[in-house]
Amino acid sequence: AHVDCSPHPSSTGADQVRTAVTQQGILLGQHSSQLTATSREVDLLTAQVAELNVRVQELQQEALASRSASSVIRSPPWAEPEPHANSPPPYDGDPNSCRAFLSQCSLVFALQPRRYVTEESQVAFVITLLKGRAREWATAVWDACAPFCATFQDFRAEMIKLFDRSAQGDEAASQLSRLNQNGRSVTDYSIQFRTLAATCHWNEAALRARFREGLKDEIQDEIVTHELPRDFDSLVELALRIEGRLQRRHQRWTERSSWTLGEGVSNSTLNASPSVVNPEPMQVGHLRLTVKEKQDRLVRGLCLYCGKPGHRAIRCPLKAGAHQ
Known part of the structure; x- marks a missing residue:
């Protein structure tokens, strides 16, 4: 008997359906994997965006804090006004200025x-x-x-x-070597001294010695009772303090002598002869002082006997020698 080996139509269609379903399953699986990967990438990007937003907010807060700390926005240097400067006084050709x-x-x-x-x-x-x-x-x-x-x-x-004819170099040094305080204050003397010393190039020790030698005798006498400063500025400060102390002492002597003359001596006594007011010789040569001369010496802190500073008449060396 003849056997028909050709495929049955119904089985062929089923195989095709199964193949198609299998292929669709494979495609769906690939799509699912792609969707999963895409979802992960989206999650990663979302996290990065969130971090960037946080950083932006922090930067905005820092900028706001910086702006509030400096409320005035500085202008660029070229836009800022220049400081006011007074014009120097007119110059007429004076060689010293x-x-x-x-x-x-x-x-x-x-x-x-x-x-x-x-x-x-x-x-x-x-x-x-x-x-x-x-x-x-x-x-x-x-x-x-x-x-x-x-x-x-x-x-x-x-x-x-x-x-310009101002003292410079050797000329300034020559003037400095002859400079003395004389009747000026220590402040005025030190200003001229520093002006000349600026161009002399003397060392510190020489400046201190020359400055001290140019001071008034009464200030020099007081300075030797102190420990000498090691720098020039300290020496000037010491001379200023001594000058102030001597001025206050002279002022007290003036007030005391004014009170004594005003309360202890009558007008008739003041108008009397010098011998009545000053029974003792009060200067070298045994000449008697007038009231005006006596007041002047008291004001200046001078000895009533010899007229020199640094001591009183009771301790005057000339007076002690004259009475021996």
């Missing part, structure tokens, strides 16, 4: 660099402050377009060469 005038002009240029930005503007500013013979010279050289008018430094050097 030339350097000081030019130094003040340099300070103006340093404080206002944008206003006097060019060398020509600086030279012009200096010329506007000149008068007298200095202005006549500057006007002539400016009109002649002299080469040294191109820069302030060259113009300054020319002015110093022409007008």
Whole structure:
């Protein structure tokens, strides 16, 4: 008998359906894996965005805090106004104030660099402050377009060469070696001393010794009772303190003598002869002091006998020798 081996139509269709379903399952599995991976990437991006948002908020808070701390927003340097600078007094060619005038002009240029930005503007500013013979010279050289008018430094050097006669170097040292306080205060004496010493290049020990030698005798006598300072500034401070103490002592003597003369001596006694007021010789040579001379010595803290400072008449060495 013949057997029919051809596939049955119904079984072939079922196989095709199963194959299609299998392929769809595979595709669905791939899609599922892709969806899972995409979901993970989305979650990662979401976390990164959240971190960025937090960082942005922190930066905004820091900027806000910084802005509140400095409520005034600083302008750029070129927009800030320059400080005010007073113009130096006019210069008339005085040989002792030339350097000081030019130094003040340099300070103006340093404080206002944008206003006097060019060398020509600086030279012009200096010329506007000149008068007298200095202005006549500057006007002539400016009109002649002299080469040294191109820069302030060259113009300054020319002015110093022409007008400056202030003590410098050896000349200042010579003046310093002869300088004394005389009738001035310690403050005035120290200012002139420092001015001359600035160009002498003396060492510290020499300056201290010369300053001490130039002081008044009464201040020198008081200084030797103290331990000498090791630097010049401390020596000046010590001299100032001693001067103040001596002035207060002289003032007390003045008040005491005024009270004594006002309360203890009558007007008739003041008008009497010097021998009545001063029964004892009160100066060298056994000449008697008048009331005015006596008051003057008391005010100045001088000895009523010899007229020198540093002691009173009761301890005057000349008086002791005269009575031996």
